Amino acid sequence: MRPITAIGFDADDTLWQNEQFYRLTEEQFAALLGDYAEGSHVSERLLEAEKRNLAHYGFGIKGFTLSMIETAIEITEGKVPAKTIAEILDIGRELLRHPVETLPHVEETLRALNGTYLLVLITKGDLFDQERKLAQSGLGDLFDAVEIVSDKSATTYRRIFSKVADGPDRAMMVGNSLKSDIVPAIAAGSYGVFIPHALTWVIEHVEAPTEAPRFRQIDHLGQLQDVLATITGE
Structure with a gap:
């Protein structure tokens, strides 16, 4: 046998x-919050949110997008503009369209x-x-x-x-x-x-x-x- x-x-x-597209999206996300925190701090808070949310959302782009929104709310102390939330949703959707x-x-x-x-x-x-x-x-x-x-x-x-x-x-x-x-x-x-x-x-x-x-x-x-x-x- x-x-x-x-x-x-x-x-x-x-x-x-795959991961390279997440990294590019994370850079865009950090730039969106540039008026509120340094890029490295944004990335740290995003990673914390992802770890917390794995049990709720699982792995994948949808959970990543929700974690970005949660991080934006936390970093801005609830003051994140609706326009920024819309932009986060846009870059999340773009991640779903990346070429293979x-x-x-x-x-x-x-x-x-x-x-x-x-x-x-x-x-x-x-x-x-x-x-x-x-x-x-x-x-x-x-x-x-x-x-x-x-x-x-x-x-x-x-x-x-x-x-x-x-x-x-x-x-x-x-x-x-x-x-x-x-x-x-x-x-x-x-x-x-x-x-x-x-x-x-x-x-x-x-x-x-x-x-x-x-x-x-x-x-x-x-x-x-x-x-x-x-x-x-x-």
Whole structure:
């Protein structure tokens, strides 16, 4: 029996660019509040609001936009003009329209693995936005299953890999977030392949499980086939 029959892939900042658009939006937001606070202070307060609101709004652009509005109200002590709120909503909507920029080696790697492994897209965030990005990426036909989840945990990976594949112990998860993609997948019994991204959101930072036998790290997705070859002996 082959040791790996299914591979899960994260989407944002693993298959296509994402965080860079949030950073640009955050810069626009800080500029809007420039009369009230320094940009660094605005960013700190926004991050605090995002952390508070994850349990209420989950991950994604809508929650980010609501956190910007909440931060604007707090920083201005309730005096934020309606015009500024409208501008925040505008930059939030613009974030929903950003183009999909596929990362290097993605399409050729997925095409090379398609048909040999069961490929599963496992991503968290806003349902409509993730569906939009997948459609615009042109990669949808390369996946055997798509799972858009509210959060990623060991339970999430056990459920998904048991439902669509041969269980977590014969699966691999690939992604740029140690906290969401790698650590919980390894805890579920899967292999975890970490691909660092320069702009990974600070909330997703944890220590790499370098001592875990099923942990791997590569520089880009083009190296994934080499990792698979060392594990499967093929």
